[in-house]
Amino acid sequence: MTGESSDGKDNVLIVHWHDLGRYLGVYGHPDVVSPRLDQLAAEGILFTRAHATAPLCSPSRGSLFTGRYPQTNGLVGLAHHGWEYRSGVRTLPQLLGEQGWYSALFGMQHETSYPARLGFDEFDVSNSYCEYVVEKAREWLQDCVPDLSGQPFLLTAGFFETHRPYPHERYEPADSAGVDVPTISPTPPKCARTWPISTEPSPPRTPQSGESWTHSTKLDWTPAPGWCS
Template identity: 65%
Template sequence: MDSASVTTSSTGTAATSAQRDNIVFVHWHDLGRHLSCYGAEGVDSPHLDALAAESIRLTNAHATAPLCSPSRGSLFTGRYPHSNGLVGLAHHGFEYNDDVLTLPQLLGGAGWRTALFGMQHESSDPERLGFDELDVSDSLCDYVTERSQDWLRARQSAGDESPFLLTAGFFETHRPYPADQYPPADPHRLGVPGFLPDARPVREDLAGLLGSITKADAAVGRLLATIAELGLDESTWVVFITDHGLAFPRAKSTLYREGTGVACIVRPPRRRALAGRVYPDMFSGVDLTPTLLELLGVEIPDSIEGVSHADAFLAGRPAPGRSRSHPVVRDEVFTEKTYHDNFDPIRAVRTRNYAYIENYSQRPALSLPLDIRDSPSALALDGSQDLPRPAKEFYDLRVDPYERVNLIADPQYADEIADLAGRLTGWRESTGDRLPDERTGNAIAREFMARYQRQLASDYAAEPERQLPSRRPRGSERELRENGRGERA
């Protein structure tokens, strides 16, 4: 497509090359909504707080899955993990299905220049993701920000007026939190989220996390300053999102609110003249790609399973005396987990008021992934994490936001439970969600964990900073070199 072409969205919105907006897309690891602009106490994140104040700040956004690759895959494809193929971690050998198109591929085909710097966790072959340019050699925030700034300045110096998608992936806020890299916060002056026990190991663990947040926040501030310096804030959507919940017990790797709830901050281009506001409606990770495509005037493929919130984003603040300025786009989100460090099949649906979860295998109440199992916070658990997990769970979020009291057997909620169970079944059927049986699922998990353990035992893995693929800030070292069949995994 040449630079003078016109693209048309599924709703008929047209955009010429002179009008087409850019996107700077910043994503962080394992943070959930743990920022002061979302109410977290003691977090020092002034640049993201300032960004949120002038942006559309989503307060009910959820990942499709509570772990890295499946959640990120949905952000970049608009399809659920069981539909796009990323039902487990990329470094465990899971990949996109051959028919999947990614956001950079879709925008690239419509005339946008696309670049990725830093973190990606969707494929062992970054070239598969469809970016024109990429550098995944280092995903620490200082390097990623410097490369992103250089790219933006070089583009400006060359007189390149084509629209662009710049993706900056930060490793920070993923465990571990080395004190020499991220000076920890004062553990006595931070707030402990209500889903965690207020204990010394938890506070010290959170202090390390807060140190990494402050470091990464400063890098975001430098990137935003460069965008403004180059005048790109007039024509650029800035999108900040996290992949899933905190890497703490009862968050990451669960389908509770703290496992799937994410921060999502979307700043419109200045020329759109849209004031910052809170967006309280339900939003799913699969909605990001169709929303961005429509905002940019690019056709949304039929294969995308998410829905666009573009019209709602552009509607602005509600008029005086009105509670909203747009129809509700969706009133439920669906979430899933199939594999993490084991086979753990779970599906859920949640609305603003209720959450309903189906567990398809007998497992402990909390199946902790390796990074959480090794954490100080895991030591503060009271033992209830080892109790049997119920087959079904139902929570009234109006009185129980941390999903502690399972009301599945309460006859008072029979109608609500039946409604959500029916929605979940309908979604699974309409999206072709098929789970392996227990024997097959466990065998698949044993195979990828055996490969993983073999890598950890190798001479390569014994070198410094190469202990766990999912914890490595160096991109080329995050993936396994082979799957079990001698192919790249």
Template identity: 55%
Template sequence: MTTTERPNVVLIHWHDVGTHLGAYGHGDVASPAVDRLASEGLRFDQAFCTTPLCSPARGSLFTGRYPHTNGLMGLVNRGWEYAPGERTVPSLLSELGYRTALIGQQHESRDPYRLGFDEVHPWLAGPARCGPVSQRAVEWLEAAPGEPFFLTVGFFETHRPYPADGYPPVDPASVEVPPYLPDNEHTRADLAGFLGSIRVADAATGRVVDAVERAGLADSTLLLFTTDHGIAYPRAKGTLYDPGIRVAFVARPPRSWGVAPGAPDGLLSHVDVLPTLVELAGGPVPPSVQGQSFASVLRGEPGRRRTEVFAEKNYHDEYDPIRGIRTDRYAYIRTLEPGTPPRLSGDIERGPVRLGLGEEQLRPRPAEELYDLDDDPWQLCDLAGDPSYAEVKAGLAARLDAWMSETNDPVLAGRVAAPSGSLDEGPVPR
């Protein structure tokens, strides 16, 4: 097989793990399967989702478009859906002769059969836990079709909660508390359960990767691993700081391509995945797609890379409009309803970490924030009011304004209305 031939694609995606994995420098995390995949392939260190919330983040991953353009601006179980006419990765690849299948987690529609897959194996009665999902994926791969295929394998993990009977916690004393969280017994106990969830999900990931090997598909299959957004902790999930929008993204090209393992330079956004897969499949990228292909990188060739990524937040438990731009060095964040405290999602509010959260974490937010990532990678020192950074802030603000205008961001016209109908947290296909 050569790089001009069309690869199979297996996309494994988790919930709420960000880059909290051994391959991304977290020494307290046991994730040998993902770490091995990263060592054998390409580990993208500057990959980002478009929003730190489940449904809209996944919507961008599968449409190559931002939440405010594809219509999925909030959670499916709160009434949001794709806008009419939206195209997805599986629908486009199906038209190009791929067999497409969904196994496990999805959170882009109340009706998974609307998503464009040829086969749907959803979990309608409860969360798509990684154990049974990985087993079904293994069985599917053992009988993989002869034509090129696109298989998505979605795990509920590492979404909260982390019950000890399903995810044996690690020793809280062994946990490395990120600098943006308070180090206390509540945080450590919470992180101990989270790390237990990672261990279980990682083992299931390894079973899927091993099935690709046993089925003799490694030479012809592109393996992708990612997550929807950052970890479910304060200053992460639900925020536009790096712990909220930076994600693991690992790609192992088909072995027959002979691409050397490594960590490619440059920024990457989840909106770039669709155009990349369509290009690799030999099809035209729809003009409505807002991402840019990185297929050349997967082939081991030089290619144009991003200089910036954009992110947004609209609806989770409540309306919370935020926009942001991230470059190699700077992060600029604009809160469109300033003066309000950070709005923690319900799962974080109900978690143990909330018990140890000081009031400093809930101080009112300014209209603008600016961070120099060279000196402040955890984004703890806001430079928006520093005169020496005024020119940098103005330049980033102008670039953000241009993006909002070019993409017809509805917040430019005022508050975005929630969809009519139910806004409860009722069951949704997982």
């Protein structure tokens, strides 16, 4: 989502989640109710033909923020397993910073064990649950942006949801009987009978599937003044 600074350069807001995929109302999902995020997509940029460069968190995020394939930027494994960008690889906040943008990150990042390496002018990665991140972003937009005196900014808000675990004290599980389980490739058959978040073979419909959709909806109901209402 973009807006415009006083000098005509776009302000940029990047909102990203863990393991969310297309499980939102704006993409036509029948089980997730997300009117605020649908509105955000309608007023911003909605990608309908995008794809991930890797089936793993850190490499995929690394490509998003560098514009380079994992085998090129060096981030081919999970950051908490020691993988890092190659020396000299520049990130989006670094590139925009060279052109006059101020950058801030609140919440989730999984590209490095050293957040300062990412090139943001300021960051808070101490908590990545939605309530905290939304409040930090809201405060920053209200209190700090005016001090930029029209300087364009990049604001990145990263959420841990919808990654495991799904604690019941945070998210009331949905009724799994009313959830349409995503299609799983029928071959090989043994894999098709194993739900991805379980370590044992299980029937296609599980309580975890319902909790996953509840997790997605949780992202939407966290309102903040100045955001979509």
